[in-house]
Amino acid sequence: MTPLVASAVLNPINSTLIAVALVPIGQAFGAGPERTAWLISALYLATAVGQPVVGLLVDRYGARRVLVGGALVVIIAAIGGMIPVSVEWLTGVRAVLGIGTCAGFPAAMAVLRKRADALGQGVPARVLSVLSLSSQTIMVIGPTLGGVLISLFGWPAIFAVNLPLAGISLLLAVLWVPKDAPARAAGAPKPARIDLAGIALFSAALLVLLCYLMAPGIGDLWLLAAAIAVGGVFTWVELRVRTPFIDLRMLAANRAILRTYLRQALSFMAIYAIMFGYVQWLEEGRGFSESVAGLMLLPMSAVAVVAAALSGRPTGVRARLLVVAGALVAGSVALLFVDDSTWPAGLLGLVAVFGLAQGLTSVANQTTLYREAPAETIGTASGLFRTAQYLGAIVASTVIAQCYGGHADSGGLHRLAVVLVVISGLLLLVTAADRGLRRAESRPRLG
Known part of the structure; x- marks a missing residue:
């Protein structure tokens, strides 16, 4: 578990360190939130595309090879991030970081599945809980660590910290992760080609859609139309290629996985909106320093850790997911009443509510995914x-x-709260209506 955890936490730590660095980076280069938002989106766009690509490489070439390659990419990106060229340069560095940190989660899931199947075990709920708990713990220290590093060394430190972390991950993967089988055994048929066209079309569709979402307007509707068109071509290609990048037919037949993906997406829309948006408001709207703003997120992260630690059971998934949706609804409604005069105790209690959802959602959805995949x-x-x-x-x-x-400012925070009420309300409806969650707990996982 140790090398798997060390690799899997590289992504969440880079996701959270940036939360308290957006304002100082923006000040250094004279950029506002509309530009620094790309520092968040670049990593997630690269990760959104890279995760299934890396997962495919894990299935084909083995977890150990992919973990080593990912750690090397992170080291290269860390060096690039310490060069203060421009916001656009750092955006590119964040994209490379996203690609490098993709390796941890799919590799860990593949190793765990192989080990559990070899032992004839079912869902390794406690092990999945440990994997999720490690990520939650990193999310606990991420904003606070980022604030401390920036106070001591400036914002480039949030990139430099990847050097020792990726180095440790690389060393542990080489020493402790079981060696992969030969990429092609003697006498085995030649593996099918990787669907490069599918990967390129999937990436292009996401990129164009993101460009539209970053500045939606009537004049930019052509971007939305282009994203839909590229997505249509991607679907056409994937339904005809022999070994598709994303097996759309499998996904259409396995609706339980689709519902799991939808719940995960909706949950983290709200969680990340708070993690990044709330911190920016604390720094700009309330005037807190980066280190204090990071500390203000500790209740959210601490509650998330406790919730993840207590949710390592393969049963009761539906109830936990309903609690997630309910907590997000309650927190989003409460956010409507937060302003410049809200007491600090109220600000801390608000983020703790979101922490409950953050801690429960990953373990519950991972358990469902493991059972259905x-x-x-x-x-x-x-x-x-x-x-x-x-x-x-x-x-x-x-x-x-x-x-x-x-x-x-507080007006922007209230607009954000309205959007979160809609998102969390939709999540509650989707979860409550999913009868498959109740049936899944009494059904054996797919082998």
Whole structure:
């Protein structure tokens, strides 16, 4: 578990460190929230595309090879991030970081599935809980660590911290992750070609859609039309290629996985909107320093850790998911009443409510995914699971940029709250209506 956890936490730590760095980076380069939002979106766009690609590579070439390659990419990106060229340069660095940190989760899920199947075990709920708990713990220390690093060394430190972390991940993967089988055994048929056209079309569709979402308007509707058109071509190609990048037929037949992806996306739209948007308001709207703003997120992260630690059971998934949706609805409504005069105790209690949802959602949805995903494609399915999560993050960063505009004030926070009420209400309806969750707990997982 140790090398798997070390690799899997690289993505969440880079997701959370940036939360308290957006304002100082913007000040350094004279950029407002509408530009610094790309620092969030770039990593998540790269991750959204990269996760299923890396999952495919895990299924085909093995987890150990992919973990080593991912750590090397992160090291290269960390060096690039310490060079203060421009916001656009750092946006590109964040995209490379997203690609490098893709390796951890699908590789970990593949290793765990292979190990559990070899032992004849079912859903390794406690192990999945440990994997999720490690990510939650990193999300606890991420904003606070980022604030401390920026106070001591400046914002480039949030990139430099990847050097020791990725180095440790690389070393542990080489020493402790079981060696992969030969990429092609003697006498085995030649593996099918990787669907490069599918990967390119999927990437293009997401990129064009993101460009529209970052500045939606009547004059930019051609971008939305282009995204739909590219998505249509992607669907046409994937339904005809022998070994598609994303097996759309499998997804259409396995609606339980689709519902899991939808829940994960909706949950993290709200969670990331708070993680990034709330911190920006604390810094700009309330005037807190980066380190204090990071500390203000501790209740959210601490509650998330406790909730994740207590949810390591393969049963009761539906009840936990209903609690997630209910907590997000309650927190979003409460956010409507927060302003410049709200007491600090109220600000801390608000983020704790969102922390409950953050801690429960990943473990519950991971358990459902593990149960429903075929063993031979667990890497790809896990990659798509993270793609759904980071699509939620992309939408969240877009919503933040649109709600705040050039300054994160209380009016913008209230506009953000209205959007979150809609998102969390939809999540509650989707979860409550999903009868498959109740049936899944009494059905054996797919092998």
